[in-house]
Amino acid sequence: GQQLNQSPQSMFIQEGEDVSMNCTSSSIFNTWLWYKQDPGEGPVLLIALYKAGELTSNGRLTAQFGITRKDSFLNISASIPSDVGIYFCAGPPSGTYKYIFGTGTRLKVLA
Amino acid sequence: NAGVTQTPKFQVLKTGQSMTLQCAQDMNHNSMYWYRQDPGMGLRLIYYSASEGTTDKGEVPNGYNVSRLNKREFSLRLESAAPSQTSVYFCASSANRGADTQYFGPGTRLTVL
Numbered sequence: 214g215q216q217l218n219q220s221p222q223s224m225f226i227q228e229g230e231d232v233s234m235n236c237t238s239s240s241i242f243n244t245w246l247w248y249k250q251d252p253g254e255g256p257v258l259l260i261a262l263y264k265a266g267e268l269t270s271n272g273r274l275t276a277q278f279g280i281t282r283k284d285s286f287l288n289i290s291a292s293i294p295s296d297v298g299i300y301f302c303a304g305p306p307s308g309t310y311k312y313i314f315g316t317g318t319r320l321k322v323l324a
Numbered sequence: 325n326a327g328v329t330q331t332p333k334f335q336v337l338k339t340g341q342s343m344t345l346q347c348a349q350d351m352n353h354n355s356m357y358w359y360r361q362d363p364g365m366g367l368r369l370i371y372y373s374a375s376e377g378t379t380d381k382g383e384v385p386n387g388y389n390v391s392r393l394n395k396r397e398f399s400l401r402l403e404s405a406a407p408s409q410t411s412v413y414f415c416a417s418s419a420n421r422g423a424d425t426q427y428f429g430p431g432t433r434l435t436v437l
Contacts, residue, residue: 217366246425255328255414255428256367301366310374310422311382312357314366 217302217315225321232289234318236302243307245285247276250299250317259300260287282307294322326350328429330415336435337405345400345432347415355421356398357382358390360411361431367414373398374421405436 219236226232236245244263248256260271262278262285269276273290285302302315328349337343349356354375359367359382369382373392387409389401398417402409413432418424 253431255416255430257428258425261425303366305422311369311372312426313383314359314368316364316366 217313219300219302219315219318221318222316223319223321225323226292228292228294228322228324230292232292232296232320233286234288234300234320235284235286236315237284238306239283240306241282242285242304243282244304245276245278246303246312247274247285247287248301248303248314250301252298256301289320292320292322294324296320297322328415328417328427330413330429330432332432333430334433336437337402338437339406341405342401342403343405344402345413345415345434346397347399347429348397349415349417349427350396351417351419351427352395353417353419353427354395355418355424356392357416357418357426358388358398358400359414359416360384360409361414362411370400370413372421402434405434407436410434410436 246261247259250256260276266280267278275288277286299317299319301317331346357372358370361367368384371390373379376395391399415429416426418426
């Protein structure tokens with residue numbers, strides 16, 4: 214089946230540092246979504262992107278819809294301990310309406 | 325407004341036993357979904373219901389059945405549990421199918437011995 218590849222798989226960072234992660238696909242997407250999953254919880258939507266080239270912010274989080282429509286990026290500025298969790302990209306590939314999820318980026322913040 | 329609720333939170337089964345996972349949403353959403361999440365992997369779609377009265381297979385439907393009981397409730401049944409079905413199961417709902425935001429429940433952690 215189709216896959217979304219996320220990079221990096223995991224990262225340790227110091228509190229206050231900026232974080233970047235990305236998601237790539239072999240298929241074109243019309244929508245990109247970024248979710249965060251805290252331990253023992255279900256994923257929660259952070260940002261939704263609907264247009265190629267779109268740049269959208271939610272507090273310290275900024276996400277971009279790649280112009281090729283095959284990738285997306287998420288940046289977290291000035292990380293804090295509560296940013297710990299797993300970040301997933303997701304969306305329905307163009308022509309379908311079923312979500313596929315990336316494999317996730319596990320973030321650990323060192324105080 | 326509870327959003328998406330799931331029961332039970334934890335369950336241990338023996339191989340061959342059956343059980344039903346329950347999911348309900350109070351957001352008047354049309355579409356509902358069941359996913360499984362295995363360690364180190366993203367979520368994979370098992371079944372979904374685009375609207376009341378309809379269900380369709382997702383990526384990994386084998387060994388599962390679903391029932392869209394009404395607009396609020398969508399259950400997942402394991403008829404004869406296998407160790408390969410040990411996983412965390414998430415239910416989600418969205419206003420409509422497609423690119424609408426999906427809202428997730430807290431999950432059911434299932435272990436099959």
